[in-house]
Amino acid sequence: MTRTDEELVARATAGDLESFNQLVARWERPIHALAYRTLGRDEDARDVVQEAFLRAYRGLRGFKGEAKFSSWLYRITLNLCRDWVRRERRAALVQPPEGTDAVDLADERAAPTESVEELVARREMSKAVSRAMAELPEEQRHAILLKEYHGLTFQEIADMLGCPLSTVKTRLYQGLSVLRRRLERQQAEEASLRRATWESSSS
Amino acid sequence: MCDERERLIGYVYDECDPDERQVIADHVASCETCQQEISGLRRVREDLLAWDVPEYESVWRPFVPPRAASWRDLPVWALAAAAVLLLLAGGAGGAVTYAMLPHRPVLTAAAAPRPAAVVPASDVVHSADLEALEARLTEKFQNEVDERVKLVAAHASAPAIEPASDVATSPEDLRRQVQALRVTLDRVSKAQDQLSKSVYADLMSFGETQRRIEQGNNYILTSLVRHAPADGSAGR
Numbered sequence: 001m002t003r004t005d006e007e008l009v010a011r012a013t014a015g016d017l018e019s020f021n022q023l024v025a026r027w028e029r030p031i032h033a034l035a036y037r038t039l040g041r042d043e044d045a046r047d048v049v050q051e052a053f054l055r056a057y058r059g060l061r062g063f064k065g066e067a068k069f070s071s072w073l074y075r076i077t078l079n080l081c082r083d084w085v086r087r088e089r090r091a092a093l094v095q096p097p098e099g100t101d102a103v104d105l106a107d108e109r110a111a112p113t114e115s116v117e118e119l120v121a122r123r124e125m126s127k128a129v130s131r132a133m134a135e136l137p138e139e140q141r142h143a144i145l146l147k148e149y150h151g152l153t154f155q156e157i158a159d160m161l162g163c164p165l166s167t168v169k170t171r172l173y174q175g176l177s178v179l180r181r182r183l184e185r186q187q188a189e190e191a192s193l194r195r196a197t198w199e200s201s202s203s
Numbered sequence: 204m205c206d207e208r209e210r211l212i213g214y215v216y217d218e219c220d221p222d223e224r225q226v227i228a229d230h231v232a233s234c235e236t237c238q239q240e241i242s243g244l245r246r247v248r249e250d251l252l253a254w255d256v257p258e259y260e261s262v263w264r265p266f267v268p269p270r271a272a273s274w275r276d277l278p279v280w281a282l283a284a285a286a287v288l289l290l291l292a293g294g295a296g297g298a299v300t301y302a303m304l305p306h307r308p309v310l311t312a313a314a315a316p317r318p319a320a321v322v323p324a325s326d327v328v329h330s331a332d333l334e335a336l337e338a339r340l341t342e343k344f345q346n347e348v349d350e351r352v353k354l355v356a357a358h359a360s361a362p363a364i365e366p367a368s369d370v371a372t373s374p375e376d377l378r379r380q381v382q383a384l385r386v387t388l389d390r391v392s393k394a395q396d397q398l399s400k401s402v403y404a405d406l407m408s409f410g411e412t413q414r415r416i417e418q419g420n421n422y423i424l425t426s427l428v429r430h431a432p433a434d435g436s437a438g439r
Binding site: 017018020021024025028029032033036037042046049050053057122123125126128129130133144147148149153154166169170172173176177179180183 | 208209210211212213216218243244246247248250251253254255256257259261262263265266267268
């Protein structure tokens with residue numbers, strides 16, 4: 001029988017450690033994804049995952065169930081990421097994925113039907129998105145992360161970030177518009193670079 | 204609409220009420236600028252899907268509920284070290300005792316090799332025997348607890364009064380019902396008390412069993428020391 005988050009939280013609050021372990025197993029991947037996309041470095045994201053769950057466990061009695069457990073965890077994670085960036089006194093890193101070896105690439109294909117060219121294009125896009133996101137103001141970046149990758153509603157994001165619903169929509173719109181312009185510009189630059197390379201090699 | 208582009212966000216994420224959605228759809232159908240805006244937002248959302256995260260393996264070390272410490276919790280090396288210490292302590296003790304005893308003259312010619320001490324087979328305790336004993340006692344203990352819980356639960360749930368008259372029609376009825384409720388509560392309280400005592404007694408008995416098993420284990424170690432060959436070839 002699969003228990004809901006709320007049931008597991010109630011049991012964990014009463015001292016059932018196994019229930020808390022189940023909550024961790026259920027939510028550690030999304031929390032890692034959020035931390036990684038916020039900080040840009042896997043190692044730091046893993047540290048944040050551990051710290052977030054320890055902090056959640058310590059604060060379990062203070063969690064009144066007004067928001068979803070996942071929203072509460074996301075807020076803890078974003079706060080930890082913010083502290084981490086301040087502590088390190090630098091902006092979140094943009095770390096391109098390692099390895100351009102053809103064999104590595106073949107292993108990373110999303111589907112067996114994906115060609116190596118498609119995979120390379122996807123990885124290029126992944127890097128471009130990561131770079132463009134890192135340049136956004138924090139509040140726009142958080143709104144986009146929570147909406148796009150974690151499927152929160154506008155209201156949930158507003159409650160979590162402590163701002164009006166209309167502000168969430170504005171941040172999303174502005175953030176997406178900036179991303180769109182940057183990505184289009186990058187794509188145009190890459191296309192012109194490819195064209196120049198092709199022309200120089202054919203002449 | 205063209206001046207309030209944020210409204211398009213609700214439309215793009217399909218998170219607006221039906222009326223609002225209809226208004227936006229009607230506008231977009233006739234506004235090329237908003238059509239481009241919406242297709243641009245959808246395109247950037249598709250691009251965002253490309254952002255991968257690295258493979259994740261759990262870093263969480265699950266919480267383990269605390270339990271009573273036992274010699275079984277000790278690692279094998281610690282048990283082995285304890286056995287070696289016992290052997291050494293036994294050997295040292297024996298050497299000291301031997302040194303302090305008055306020595307008899309050594310009989311060489313008549314001294315036939317003494318037979319090695321033979322331990323009756325029935326006196327040797329094997330760890331398998333102890334494990335079987337532990338399993339038997341644990342099962343017995345569990346069965347007894349189950350029986351007692353059932354007994355007490357049945358006792359506590361026995362109704363004290365017939366639920367014939369739900370509503371008291373007179374002060375007499377009311378008094379009688381209150382009295383009956385008191386009796387029931389008293390019974391439940393006694394049953395709970397009995398259950399607590401019984402569980403406590405069983406736990407004590409379980410502790411005693413564990414203590415005996417540990418004694419058995421010590422006995423094995425002592426036997427090893429006592430019957431170890433004098434040439435020091437034990438354990439080879």
